[in-house]
Each structure stands twice: as C-alpha cells, then as structure tokens.
Amino acid sequence: MDGSQVPERRMRASDAERDEVLTVLQRAYESGRLDLNEMRERQDKALRGQFVDELPVLVGDLPEGRSLVLGDERQVAPRPRGVAETAPADGGFTISVMSGRDITVESGTREMRNFAWWGGNNFDLTGAMGPGRIVTLTLHAVMGGSTITVPPGVRVVDRSLAIMAGNEVQRDAQGDGSNGTLVLEGFLWWAGNEVKLGQGPAGA
Template identity: 35%
Template sequence: MTDDAPELRASDADRERVAEVLRDALAEGRLDMSEFEERLDATYSARTYGELAPITRDLPAGTADAAPRVSMTKEPERGGGWAGRITGGEGSSSWAVAVMSGFQRKGRWTVPRRFNSFAFWGGGEIDLREANFADGEVVINCVAVMGGMNVIVPPGVEVVVRGLGIMGGFDHREEGVPGDPGAPRVVVTGFAFWGGVGVERKLTRAERQRQKEERRQEKLERKAAMRELHSDFREDVEGAHRRMLDGHRDMLREHRDERREQRELRREERDRRRRDDD
C-alpha cells in the first residue's frame, strides 16, 4: 500500500479487500486466529485509508490470487450501461464465511466468476446492486447450515436458482424475469440444511432517490398544471359572469329607454287631446 492521501474515507469495498488479504494470510498460516480476529476487528472499524494501511503492511502482496490492495485514489466512475460493469479479470472478493456470526459483501466490489460463501449458525448478505462483474455469467455458491443468506440483485439482471434444500430452501421468486440486453446472468447455487437462501431484486439507494425526485417533480408539474387550469377556469367563469352582468345592464337600460319613450308618447297624446278640447 502507498501512503497517499491517508485522510481519505475508506469505503465498505476497501475494507472488504483488506479483509480478503487477512483471510488469505490466515489460510496460509501467516496469521494465527487471535491475530486474524484482532486485525479483522481493526479493519471493520477503520474509517480512513491511513487506518487501513498498517493492517496488511507486514503481509506479502502475493497471497493466494495476488491479494488485492487498497487504492489510495478513487477511480473515475465507469460509463453508464451494463457493458461498463462487466470488467473481466479477477474479483475483489472470492469467498465469505460466517460461523455463529455474519458477513456482508456490498457497495462497489467486483464479483468473481464464482463466489463461495458458507454460513453455520450465522448469516450473510451478498449485495450485487453496485457491484461490477468479472464475467457475463457469475455463480454465487451458498452453503447454509442452520443459517441463512440473502442475495440482492439489481433490476435488469437475469437470475437462475439451482440450489438444493433439505429442511431448508432456496428462493425461486426472481427466476423467469428476462434480463436487460448486455446484463450479466447470476446463477445462485449451493446447499441449505435447516437454513435458507433468499434472492431479492432491489433498486440502489441512488436509484430510489432518483425515482423519488422524478415523482416529486411530476407532482409539482401536475400541481402547476392544475393551478393553471383552475386559473383559466376562474378567468372563464369571471368573464362569463361579467358578460352576463353587462347583458343584464344593457337589458335594464333598454327597458328604461322603452318606458321613457312610452311615457313621452302618453304625454304627447294628453297634450294633443287638451289642444283639441280647447
């Protein structure tokens, strides 16, 4: 690891990459269980790169499958669409274990071609909503013994479930939904004994916020349209009312003029009769 910008905040994916290095070191005997647990606790409590860097400083870079390293600079966002999320290469995390505990894989991480997970009296969450994919088809292998796991996929991803359950089961509700063109295919397989593996489709928080903002904007536009409609209606009603009053005043004026003419005619008739009498 470099020591560039140690004050930068670490992400969940950064912590998971360091945790993967520690797991490989434990499997190779470079760390005993107490050291592994101590460093793992420090990893998940670390908030910055400066706190993460010392945790694996004495471990070689070439553990297992060329252990991932924490990047001190954030890479630019990939282009939109699924093509930018199928990256090739290796995954940033290839396995997870929960024994009377739990694990999470979420945020920005790269799903390998095959991800293996195991839960015994514990649980795990494998969230693929913001993940990249090492291949167009990835396999999530889940083994749950008296435990449970949940696989979360984003909309547009095709899901195939092939797991076996004994006094347990795999969730098949998301099967049969066609994927978007170019989207990856996620195969959920494994074994569940007195346990379960759930599969659900969810939007990311950013997408939910975007949809919420769109609905709010549509609501504001509908309100503005209704206000304009009401204003036009009110103007039409007021115009009709004014025209009705004007017509009524004209009718009254005509009626007064007509009565005046009749009075004048009657007066002229009386004057003519008097002259005739005289």
C-alpha cells in the first residue's frame, strides 16, 4: 500500500435535513436577522442542495442554526417570541380514486400526502399558513390533481417530478414568503395541481 488515504465520500442530504435548514431560515427572517431576499436566496440553495456538507454554511451565521452546525441538540436556540411553532405535525395520507373531497388543513400541520387517480382533493391552507411556517404537500397524481388554496403572502416552491404534466401556480397566488412557504412534492403523470389565492383566515 502506498499509504495514501481514501477520500471521504460526501453524504447525500435528505428531505428532512433540507427542511431543517428551511425552518431555521424562516425563524431567522422572522427575528429580523435576514431580509426577505436573502431568506429566499438561501432557501433556494437549500432546496437545490444535494450533499449534507452544503447545508451548514447556509445557517452558520445564525444563532437559530447552531444545532445544525454543531450537531448538538443541547445547542438548539430558543424560538423567538412571536414566531409560529414549527414542530413537525403529520396531516396524514389520503387516496382519491375517481373522487375527491374538501380538506381544511389545520394550523400546525407541517406535512400532508395524497395519491389521486382520476380525482383529487380541494386543500384549503388559509388557516395553516403564517409567518415562519413551512407546509409540505406530497401529492402524487395520475390523470388527476388537486386544487390548493393559499392566503396572500405564501411563497410556493415546486419540487414535483412531472411527466406530460405539471403544477399551475396562479400568478396572484405566488407570494413573497412573508406568510410562510408551501413546498409541493410528488410524482405527476398526465396530471397536475393548481394553486390559487384565497383570503386570510377568519379574523386575520
């Protein structure tokens, strides 16, 4: 052996690890550490990140991101006052086969999943979104699709894989992220989901 070291392999990043970074960036924006443009720029880099070592640099200068940089749960920074709770909450999995239903996504929901075949649901997110909140909808569809209603100010990030299909985000439904972020995921085949603008929650 020549004594040379084998280069260390880079580890692939998971969706959960990318979502952790997105949450930190939302909290930093809410606490005034990042302006809206910088938050969005870093979010885009996090969503495109393929390897674990690409993520810490995006939050390394933020107290909210100490636990991700140091890898120590004891270093988690306290959530700033007034920032929406971002603890994971699974909204469940539904199936729509030649049918669909109206679903009101409750506040605190972080993730929801659906498979639609010749059908789809109407998802109402007007009460689920808010500053500092990230909601992921994983919507698989074959010759179908769902309608998603969001309140003003929600940024929509489309990470779906589409074949002869695609999601449609109405122009007035694409917000600046000041009212949270909606992430769309899933496999679409001859299908697509529509995101449209609704009103804010009652009493807002």
